[in-house]
Amino acid sequence: MSTTDRVRAILGGTIEAYRGEPAYRQRADVFHELERIRSRLGEPIRIALAGTLKAGKSTLVNALVGDDIAPTDATEATRIVTWFRHGPAPRVTANHRGGRRTNVPITHRGGLSFDLSRLDPADIVDLDVEWPAQELVGATIIDTPGTSSLARETSERTVRLLVPADGVPRVDAVVFLLRTLNAADIALLKQIGGLVGGAAGALGIIGVASRADEIGAGRIDAMVSAKDVATRFTDELSRTGVCQAVVPVSGLLALTARTLRQAEFSALKKLAGADSAELNKALLSVDRFVRPDSPLPVDAGTRAQLLERFGMFGIRISIALLAAGITDSSGLAAELLERSGLVELRKVIDQQFAQRADMLKAHTALVSLRRFVQLHPVMATPYVIADIDPLLADTHAFEELRVLSLLPSRTTTLNEDELSSLRRIIGGSGTSPAARLGLSPQNYHDGPRAALAAVQRWRRRAEHPLNDPFTTRACRAAVRSAEAMVAGFAARR
Incomplete structure (x- = not known):
């Protein structure tokens, strides 16, 4: 019998025990929560993206999904926890306090926008976004507000999701974005790790040195500098035992690579063929690159659009790749994706999360069920806990994850x-x-x-x-x- 089957059996027995208790027999809320815990075993793994304000979480969500669906501007939507799930058609739903649900109008011109003008953001618990992306079939991705937001309520939304007061996990794994490494980040990582992995340590946290292209000031070797920073972050975090690796990623470059347009490729090809002296001068700074009087063979408006989509690092590396012999847009996209760090991040996510999805979900279900039967005690509670604790302690897949997380420290x-x-x-x-x-x-x-x-x-x-x-x-x-x-x-x- 697999671990998931054993968890289902424990849940089935627990539900029967509550049905036999007169005090709970008519409590629909109790059975709803037990069914919710059981249904999570069959759902995709839940991966939350967290980090400080402006860490690049929404951009990384877009890169992982392969479409511009997470708003990245400073709108109300970016201050609300947003769940991205697979669905047959695009749909956004606001979940309000008290259980009410409201359909949210959306527009998709250049990027997805949520119209919350008729709603009170303070009354919204979270947003549910359904999107027909293959990447969301096996994983639900949760975008969270920045943890260092000036608005205390905004930061607390993220903390409530990742470190809920009742101790019941809402997510299975966390990708934590870092631009610097400070005491607040480490403290939050320890809190998250303690909950995700229970008392025995973290089971699913990966660090990301985000906006990695900016670490090297957009230079063509920026990702080399970012890898050095990621190594330093890994060394520092290894002492905490909650984060197994830190991967440098340029979310902007990854998103652009996955959504590269033929017109953008053509413009970059023109720039790559420009006079080298003029091109090198233009690539020295943002101001020089977008100057209206530049003799470059691409107009200033198009150059500004390229800058918004690629950043200076993306433009510099694209021109270098074209000069090295890349001949088509698909080839350029593949090279940019590899250099963005997203390929490595997806590999780590697959190794640490996706391949262990059943174990992570089983762990979350067991921790949730244990907490539930403690809060709602019945005659069978000691027996349920007696079934849960050995499984949490002895299931070898959990032990593998714990040892992996502890090895660096x-x-x-x-x-x-x-x-x-x-x-x-x-x-x-x-x-x-x-x-x-x-x-x-x-x-x-x-x-x-x-x-x-x-x-x-x-x-x-x-x-x-x-x-x-x-x-x-x-x-x-x-x-x-x-x-x-x-x-x-x-x-x-």
């Missing part, structure tokens, strides 16, 4: 090669047997032998007399991961 007796191998085998590079064992598709037939060798290797390492307790724990996790693969290969014979 703990001193071990493992050497670098052993650390790299351990991270891989407990799923740090993906959860498939090939990823865990470091096998190429051509050598996949070596899987059973490699898995058995891994069991033997990590058993010996777990028994090393000089191990500290955490090193032994991590090695035992590797043993269990390898044993699971041995069993899996045997079952396929």
Whole structure:
């Protein structure tokens, strides 16, 4: 029986227990909440984007979805928590305090705009946006207001979502955007990590060094500087044990790459073919680039539009790529997407979140159910908790995630090669047997032998007399991961 099936069984038994209690038998709100917890097991994983004001959250939402659907201007919509879900047709709904729902008029000219003029934003709990994007089939993305907003209520909306007072998680994983690293960010990350992972630590937080192209002042090597900053952020955050990695991303460049227009490609191609002396002077600054009297072969209005869409870094790297031999818009888009950092971020999201979606959702359901039965006690409450706690403590997939989150912040007796191998085998590079064992598709037939060798290797390492307790724990996790693969290969014979 899978972990999800075991959670469903616990929920089913809990619902029956409440039906047998006279005090709760007629409480529709109680059964609604229990059904809500159960239904979340079948929903897409919920990933929240959080960070300080102007960190670039909405732009990154747009880049991840591949369409300009999250408002990025300072409108009322950006001050409200917004849920982006998959739907057959575009639709926006406002959820009000008290449960009332209102359809919100939308326009989509250059970007999606929400018309909240007839509504009181203070009365809106959150917005639901349905959009027919393939990227939203497997994940619901939540855009949150900046946590350092001057309006206290705006910041508190995000805190209530990520660190709710009742201790019941609303999201499964968090992508936290950072432009600097300060005490407030670290404190909030610790709060989020404590809740997402329960008492045993974080299960799903990834950091993003956002607006990465601006870190290097828009220079052509800006992303190199951003990677250095991301490494520093990772080193600093590793001491907290709540954030496994920080990825540098230029959300603006990623969004432009995913929505590149042929007219923009043509304009960039003209610029790339301009007189090099004039072009180099124009690329020195924003003011020079948009000067009306510039002799460049593209008019000032078009140059201003390019600047808004690409930023100076995007324009500089695009011209360099065209000069290097890129011949079509699809080729340019692919190169820009790779350089934006979005490809790497999606890879990390896939490895840490998507491949573990069922585990993250099961964890959230168990924590939510435990809190619920404590707040609404019945005769069966001790038995429900007795079923939940061992599952939270012993389910190996949870242990893998906890060890992965703790590895950067703990001193071990493992050497670098052993650390790299351990991270891989407990799923740090993906959860498939090939990823865990470091096998190429051509050598996949070596899987059973490699898995058995891994069991033997990590058993010996777990028994090393000089191990500290955490090193032994991590090695035992590797043993269990390898044993699971041995069993899996045997079952396929």
